[in-house]
Amino acid sequence: MIKLAPSILSANFGRLEEEIRKISEAGCDYIHIDVMDGAFVPNITIGPIVIKAIRKCTDKIFDVHLMIADPIRYIDDFINSGADLLTVHYEGEKHLHRLVTSIKEKGVKVGVAINPGTPCNAIEPILPILDLVLIMSVNPGFGGQSFIEASLDRIKEMKDLIEKTESNCVIQVDGGITLDNVEQVVEAGADVIVAGSSIFGSPDVRDSIQAFKKY
Ligand code: DX5
Ligand code: ZN
Numbered sequence: 474m475i476k477l478a479p480s481i482l483s484a485n486f487g488r489l490e491e492e493i494r495k496i497s498e499a500g501c502d503y504i505h506i507d508v509m510d511g512a513f514v515p516n517i518t519i520g521p522i523v524i525k526a527i528r529k530c531t532d533k534i535f536d537v538h539l540m541i542a543d544p545i546r547y548i549d550d551f552i553n554s555g556a557d558l559l560t561v562h563y564e565g566e567k568h569l570h571r572l573v574t575s576i577k578e579k580g581v582k583v584g585v586a587i588n589p590g591t592p593c594n595a596i597e598p599i600l601p602i603l604d605l606v607l608i609m610s611v612n613p614g615f616g617g618q619s620f621i622e623a624s625l626d627r628i629k630e631m632k633d634l635i636e637k638t639e640s641n642c643v644i645q646v647d648g649g650i651t652l653d654n655v656e657q658v659v660e661a662g663a664d665v666i667v668a669g670s671s672i673f674g675s676p677d678v679r680d681s682i683q684a685f686k687k688y
Contacts, residue, residue, distance in 0.1 A: 475659055477685050478503035478536050478645065480669030482518065482616045489523075493530040496672070499682040503536040503558070505647070505667045507616075508551075510541040513565050514614035521547070521554035528555035538586065538647070538667075540613050541565065545572055552581055560584035560607050560645075563596055570599055577602065584645065588612060589621050593630045600640040605665070606631055610658075611648030617670040620649030625661045632662035652684055659688045 479501050484492035493504060506524060511517040524537065537556040541547065544561045551559055559576050563585055566572050576583040584605030585596050589612055596606065608631060610624035624646065631644055646658050647667035655666060668685060675681035 476502035478505040483669035483673035497531040524554040558582040628661035
């Protein structure tokens with residue numbers, strides 16, 4: 474069964490605590506938190522202060538997706554705010570191995586994200602030391618975009634690379650996932666599904682989470 478990581482980017486930020494309690498009680502596995510800095514991506518969202526404030530709402534895994542330039546500067550701040558898993562972008566870091574190693578040494582789990590234009594094998598050398606690979610199925614920056622179909626082949630390709638390198642990391646897929654395409658994404662090899670607008674935009678968040686959890 475897949476793990477579900479609702480992205481709070483599409484939640485009502487005026488009632489964030491309530492929204493997080495609702496998705497936790499409905500049985501989500503992770504809380505996916507999209508951090509954007511207006512530099513790595515055009516949009517600006519939230520930072521460690523807000524993450525710290527919402528940490529008290531739930532015991533679920535805080536899955537922090539860092540879409541920021543030069544992330545090494547903020548790793549300690551995000552860990553101190555309560556992140557359990559930090560995912561950094563391949564495209565945002567020149568010294569990826571060093572960044573990943575230093576996050577692991579601090580005792581939290583680490584993921585690496587790749588944008589739709591980045592070849593899967595770009596991260597092959599570091600697969601054995603990762604906990605998670607995040608395949609972006611939209612270009613990062615905004616919720617509510619359409620799923621890029623070519624992502625399905627990329628998920629399969631990444632699965633093969635994970636086997637080849639004998640890595641234990643899981644595959645997370647993020648962007649444009651709905652109840653209409655989730656089955657294909659899971660069949661391709663996804664272990665963790667991120668869904669933002671399709672959960673928070675649905676008439677009943679609880680029903681939507683339950684429906685996703687069937688896959
Ligand atoms: C996009 C973010 C996603 C996004 C997903 O940059 O990383 O997590 O919020 O939202 P939906 O599911 O609406 O595409
Ligand atoms: Zn994300």
